[in-house]
Amino acid sequence: MTRIAVVGVGAVGGVVAASLASTGRMEVAACVRSPLGGLRIDGPDEGTRTASVHVHEEFDPARVSPVEWVLLATKVHQTAGAAPWLERLCGAGTRVVVLQNGVEHLQRVGPLAGPARVLPAVVDIAAESLRRGHIRLFDRPRITVPEGEDGADFVALCQDSGIAVALTGDFVTAAWAKLCLNVANGAITALTMRRMPVFAHPRVARLGRALAEEARRVAVASGARLPEDLAEQVIARLRTLPAESGSSMLWDRLAGRALEYDARNGAVVRAGARLGIPTPYNEAVTALLEAVSERDDAT
Ligand SMILES: NC(=O)c1ccc[n+]([C@@H]2O[C@H](COP(=O)([O-])OP(=O)(O)OC[C@H]3O[C@@H](n4cnc5c(N)ncnc54)[C@H](OP(=O)(O)O)[C@@H]3O)[C@@H](O)[C@H]2O)c1
Known part of the structure; x- marks a missing residue:
């Protein structure tokens, strides 16, 4: 099973963790500071009305080891605080997808990702945390990543998850x-x-x-x-x-x-x-x- 770690399991990270876990194709670890007790997503339409998903939770960066994909979805100003997670989760074969707003993804996360490759993303996930682990999703989730091998692999990773991933050459x-x-x-x-x-x-x-x-x-x-x-x-x-x-x-x-x-x-x-x-x-x-x-x- 593909191993995924989501660092920053708030509105965006919660939707992404629940969507990927729901495929049953991967082991999703939620790297959190306090317990979530599962994820509940209230979606915008019939197909996504309410989904409750169990994800494995990790609380201590010292206890995790490198995974294939790290999805970083803290707020931008929380990135430095997430560095201990990145340090332990990133190995030579790891890809880090930066699910954050702005235009400075690579400058910000590159120095924290060790040998891992960093894939910047534009996140179109309109979501609001109602309570811890309970998220209201306003629209179908969409993510845009650069074309190339890492982008194509991310498209494949998200297949059947309900997240639409687009590739862009620009x-x-x-x-x-x-x-x-x-x-x-x-x-x-x-x-x-x-x-x-x-x-x-x-x-x-x-x-x-x-x-x-x-x-x-x-x-x-x-x-x-x-x-x-x-x-x-x-x-x-x-x-x-x-x-x-x-x-x-x-x-x-x-x-x-x-x-x-x-x-x-x-x-x-x-x-x-x-x-x-x-x-x-x-x-x-x-x-x-x-x-x-x-x-x-x-x-
Ligand atoms: N929400 C949206 O509609 C939306 C849409 C598009 C793009 N975005 C972008 O997506 C990114 C994430 O936004 P969001 O709205 O999902 O943020 P959020 O709901 O505030 O979630 C951030 C999460 O990161 C966690 N976190 C922070 N530092 C951490 C650390 N050191 N270790 C573990 N977890 C940590 C927080 O945990 P605690 O709960 O413990 O504080 C929180 O659960 C931002 O760049 C935002 O601009 C958001």
């Missing part, structure tokens, strides 16, 4: 396209503490467009091929999402946890500074998110 564009969406929806839902209907407000939509447009300019200068009206498309898409959907940064804000702003709006500001592209809107919301994140962390 990962830079795929990752930046997602980031252009995230800089608007994550920041605005977290700062306003509101779900998707917040984008019906014209002034909020204008701010969302400005954030996405700055990110698009930085993306194009970074080599991404994105249409000129992307920011408009971002707002149009956010306005069609179910009213109850939000963003992982909103769930963190509501729960008083630290926010993943640095890998999103912060990444746009960093790349903009490097490329000489002004990003005043993203700088402003990064400052606000940083302040909110610190204050919520301390309370």
